[in-house]
Amino acid sequence: MKAVDGNAKFIFHEEEVDYRFNAEHPFNQQRLVLTCDLLRKSGALPAEALVQPDLADDEEIALVHSREYIEAVKALSGDQPGSEWLAKAEKFGLTSDDTPYFSRMHDITARVAGGSIAAAELVMSGQAQHTLHLAGGLHHAFSAKGAGFCIYNDASIAIAAIRKKYDARILYIDTDVHHGDGVQWTFYTDPQVCTFSIHETGKYLFPGTGGVEERGDGLGFGYNYNLPMEPYTEDASWLECFEDTLSRVADAFKPDLIISQHGCDAHAYDPLSHIHCSMEIYARMPAIIHRLAHQHCEGRWVALGGGGYDIWRVVPRAWSLLWLEMSGHPLGAAIAADGLLPLPAEWLAEWGPRSPEPMPATWLDDASSWEPMPRRAEIAERNRRVRDLAALYLPPRDAG
Template sequence: MIKAKYVYSEDLLKYRFSDSHPFNQMRLKLTTDLLLDLGKLNENQIIKPRIATDEELELVHEPHYIEAIKMAGNGELPLEQYEKYGLSSEDTPQFKNMHENSARVVGGTLSAVDAVMTGESVRACHLGGGLHHGFKGKASGFCIYNDSAVAIQYMQSKYNQRVLYIDTDAHHGDGVQWTFYTNEQVMNYSIHETGRYLFPGTGALTERGDGKGFGTTVNVPLDAYTEDDSYIDVFKETVEAACKAFKPDVILSVNGVDIHYLDPLTHLSCTLKTLYEIPYIVKNLADQYCDGKCIMVGGGGYNIWRVVPRAWSHVWFALNDTQTPSEAIPQSWLSKYQPEAPFPLPQSWLDEQVDYMEIPRRNEITEKNNNTKLRILDWLT
């Protein structure tokens, strides 16, 4: 059995709102080419993403919404309906063939799920996925369809799995949370920058689920400017407690890398040190509780040159039980992409910490985060 499968096709780059939009899937190609040039990824490990069927999308999304997305992608949706479906904002504007290219993102995550569930591989990743803001009937936050939510429901419906969803994106995974807020078979764990300062404004400590699902939503809101040591301390203890309490069959994790201090859309102060460590923590939990069954998807990350390729490479390294390479960034990759980059590309795996500022309120922030951690641990243990 192959240890891990990697979902990728250049067709995934067609999920693109505009040339100036911050959500730029060129980061997928940068990461994939880096792994290929390193010799850490080969063709027999790659799965091409399929396009999710309407029936699969309807596991989460409302049929009238799917039809509206199809019409919008063909320029046929009446303008007065754009706002109703979340297509009138700068975050999620209409683009050509919107349905097909969005459904391919979902299909890619389902392809990763099937690889693991059928025993083709122990683990899988689809870095093109992680669109966690999409709602049942409305686009939001760069997300048309919610591949993570569809994948969770797919694992429940087709494979009868208890799913632990771990979301380490800087933004709260609101679309996934509200989809499963009353579902006791899904634990939704999200560690994120507090919604006091950042979209979507949700993910408070007190949002813990409802009805039969009460207690299966775990939100870990961190103060702005949280740095490496505080982040890892809070994350490691709370996610381990959540996993131990829930005892999942499989883990699906969103690996947004916008917690990095150079990300242009967020206010956390982590470095590559934390981003390198996160996927190993998740993988080890899967080994301990789920016989290794783990699917990792992408998520946010808007510094596509300095941060995303190196950080996302470690998702693949973790899934294959390998560590940070001892060799430098391949010259072939640098030569290919330096002409396109707006500044010098990194030469090594070390975080240069360019323009990193010491946190003036570090002790205060750490104390607040620790109090949040202790409250969560009190609930879970």
Template sequence: MPYDAVFVHHPDSARYQFAVHHPFDPLRLTLSQDLLSKTGALPAQLMMQPSACSDEETERLLRLVHRDDYIGIVRQLSSKAPPQNVIAQAEQYGLGTEDTPYFEGMHDAAAAIVAGSTAAADAVMKGHAAHAYHMGGGLHHGFPHKAAGFCVYNDTAITIKHLQARYGARVLYIDTDVHHGDGVQWAFYDDPDICTYSIHETGKYLFPGTGFVYEKGSDRGFGATFNIPLEPYTEDDSWIESFQSTIGKVAKAFKPDIIVSQHGCDAHAFDPLSHMYCSTRIYYTIPKLIHELAHQYAGGRWVALGGGGYDIWRVVPRAWALVWLAMTDHPLIAEIGADESSRRGGAVPTVRLPSSWTEAWAAQSPVPLPLYWMDDLSEVPPIPRRAEIERKNRDICQIAVQDL
């Protein structure tokens, strides 16, 4: 009998680590999964480890998006001591940079992430589960010919190509990372059967400098690309209003066979790599709404992936755990929702994280760990330009979906 959801974990994805002090730290996966385990929300029967892929199958998957010369360079730079002539070529392929340095074992670790994301897609399309969550996936900046923004292989675009090639699926891609999902957008920019939607901080001020509202697709794909570039210092109410006022219209118009969502959680006020001013409220709202849309428009078929998120202690574990709680309709998600509804006046949250989790990690954390699932909003001072920011965001949303 199929389960409603499966949690996909490939142990080799933990090897995807650029350097000790690099902001992309795989410890966030361990912290998030441990939080779910200590919450009692991750029973063994819902966990799935992907089967080992043959070299031929790995190559087939990578070639859905990436060029052969790029894959070859990644392989060679993954050795313990790459040849000097290969090192000399690294930067033209986006590797060896401050953002995306190469490291020993890079190819195998990045390929494991691809394996996890495509296995999640297969589980849904084969009917093993209605939903699948691969927390280790969501690397959305990689291009056919180069790495970018901490992303070596674009597992997200590969998964969508795989869904299209193997199952003939129309895919709605929803990207809520604070950085524009550029690698995925450009991979499908002229494809009318793949709809990409990205809500992010405007590229006027933030990497990768794209994702403007006028980017709508090209040729036959015109009208299948949607971007919601929000103003810096956008707060919860405006972010949620922007998302709710646009994504439902997109899903209704496109009528997908499956939704693939990327859950970067770097729009939080604590995140060091953006200028947004949101709290965990948006990370409670996002998966609940996508879950509803999946059942309303895609027969329930939904694959969720991880993504960015660089406050790995205070933000990422809670935000990513909330995806799974919403995906599985865990009783805790209703409890958190009731608490949120009752404290609009700014009251302190009441639904606590398991003390076993905070006690287990407190000594390693460089900052005090949160005690509650949701943020105490009194700790986040309001932005003085709130009204102006909200007005600009509303204008952008109207433009983005004006043709629907």
């Protein structure tokens, strides 16, 4: 692992862009290229912040995934997999439309897992206070099954690696619009890992889990929190539920490290969900997590990517806002003061002609111009009831 000193590090390897199932698949890591280019053209991604990760080895991957599954992923990564492995592919979830096997998937996904391990190790070893690994956040994979566009669960692998090496309490925060099921179930009985996920309710969206009643099991009971939001939830309701509940969870759990997953598919433009939020939540949620990291764990904060399927209008802005917050770049404060600050003209000129939709001209959205959602008050009230149920056993925030 090539590491350098500094407060915030950006973990990235060009090979991670090759995590692609096929040309028609919605998971498109070209979004990494657009994000890095936006940050560079904004003067916010200096070369000294970059860290290139190694591949995770089999022992590290096996902290979460079964040996048989790793063997299957390797065998299905060749240009012409053997017939015996093709016959087993369905068993391992690698023939679905969502998560089909693809060439070199083991090496590419091992690189992603290695990036998340590197991000966590840099923080825990004190070489960096904050780290960002946008290729990571593949939170749906299970021990012996790929799912939801995810082959290896790099978030779970990084958490398991830290748990093996350090005596650390880890708060995992998942902001993807899809429930962070793979991470939840991996640590469902572990009281040293607290998982928190805000997402669209599983009544209408993959993976169908993430209800408030899923609170952990055995010694892990009370260390799992879910906020399933109603379809068409908007910024104010999403942020109200997120900040209040997460702050209470962090106060009660007192983590040594925060690992957060930043899928940006709760935006109104995202084609795979029904939430109606704007770029405002992608400026505010990182700021809330940043505050909690300094409040509870001396700033130790690892952030990962995740979902996000409008790769032109949404993902580059959302992930850039995350890095601006983590790195303390002055552009972040300027955007907070004026959300309609224009995006770099050079970046728009480069990518605008390639976008299938007109590109936004500003860092945040002018959501005041959007048509209000019908049933706004009813949706907000239903979300408050969910919030209250999720926080049922948490002490109030003003408790001594």
